[in-house]
Amino acid sequence: MAGRSAPTGRRIRVATELRKLRERSGLTATEAARLHGIGQGQLSNIEAARFGVSGERLRAMAQNYECSDHAFVEALVDMVKDRKRGWWSEYQELLPMSLLDLAELEHHAHRLRGAITAHIPGLLQNADHAREIFRQHVPEIPPSDVEHRVSFRMKRQGVLRGAEPTPYQALIHEAALHTEVGGSGTARSQLQHLLDMSEQDHITIQVIPFKAGAIPGSGQSIYYAYGPVPELDTVHLDQSHGLAYLDAEIQLHNYRTLFSRIEDAALSPEDTRDLIHHIGQHL
Known part of the structure; x- marks a missing residue:
C-alpha cells in the first residue's frame, strides 16, 4: 500500500474551520486573500488542506475574519503546532x-x-x-x-x-x-x-x-x-x-x-x- 501523500484528517479539519470562518465573515476568497496579503491560489490551497499554515498566520487569519472566540482559535493553533509523527505512521504502508x-x-x-x-x-x-x-x-x-x-x-x-x-x-x-x-x-x-x-x-x-x-x-x-x-x-x-x-x-x-x-x-x-x-x- 502506498505511503501517505494526502493531508491528515487533522490538517483537513483545520482547513475546514478556516474556510468556515471566512464564509461567516462574508468575505470571498479573493477578498480574504487580499486581506491576508497572499494570492488567491495560496488561500485556496490552505482551505483545501494542500498547504499547511503556521500558528501565527492562523491567528492573523482569524483576526481578519473578526473571530473573537479566543479559546477556539488557540485550539486550532495547537492543532497546527503539533506536528509530531504518531505511532500510527508506522502503518502508513x-x-x-x-x-x-x-x-x-x-x-x-x-x-x-x-x-x-x-x-x-x-x-x-x-x-x-x-x-x-x-x-x-x-x-x-x-x-x-x-x-x-x-x-x-x-x-x-x-x-x-x-x-x-x-x-x-x-x-x-x-x-x-x-x-x-x-x-x-x-x-x-x-x-x-x-x-x-x-x-x-x-x-x-x-x-x-x-x-x-x-x-x-x-x-x-x-x-x-x-x-x-x-x-x-x-x-x-x-x-x-x-x-x-x-x-x-x-x-x-x-x-x-x-x-x-x-x-x-x-x-x-x-x-x-x-x-x-x-x-x-x-x-
Whole structure:
C-alpha cells in the first residue's frame, strides 16, 4: 500500500474551520486573500488542506475574519503546532489512510463516546475477537494484513491506558453480547474482557437491552470524539462503504442529542455488568 501523500484528517479539519470562518465573515476568497496579503491560489490551497499554515498566520487569519472566540482559535493553533509523527505512521504502508486518521482522532480526543449495535467496539475488543472480525472481512484480507490490523487495533487501545487515559463511554446493544464471534470460548473471553475494562474508573460501559425496543441510530456504528472546544468535536461513522467524519454544527448537535437518548435507553453500568456476567455463564 502506498505511503501517505494526502493531508491528515487533522490538517483537513483545520482547513475546514478556516474556510468556515471566512464564509461567516462574508468575505470571498479573493477578498480574504487580499486581506491576508497572499494570492488567491495560496488561500485556496490552505482551505483545501494542500498547504499547511503556521500558528501565527492562523491567528492573523482569524483576526481578519473578526473571530473573537479566543479559546477556539488557540485550539486550532495547537492543532497546527503539533506536528509530531504518531505511532500510527508506522502503518502508513500497510493500512488504509482512513484508519490512520481514526487513530489520530482518538489520540487527540479529550473524551470518547461510542454507540454500536452489531458488535463489540474496537477499543474494547481483545486480540482473538478482533482477529476473527477481520477474518470475516469482505473482500477477504490476506492473513498477514489481518495481523497488521489486529496489532493496529490493540495499539489504538493505548488511549485507554497510561497516566492520563481518555474517558470513554461505550453504549453496546445486547445483541452484540450474544454473538459468539470465534466460538463460545472466544466469546466468553471477550465478555470477561468487557467486565475487566468496565471496572476502570475512566471507562463506562452500558448495554442497550432488547426490551428497550426501537432506539435512534440503530443499524450504524457511531463514534463521538470531543475536542478541546465543542466546535472541534467530531462524529465518526463506520459504514459498509467506508468511514465518514462529520463536523458541521447542526450535525454535532444532533448526534449529541442522539447519544443522550440512547443513554436513557441503556442499563446502568452496574446492571450492565450483571447482564454481561449472566450471558457469559450461559455460553
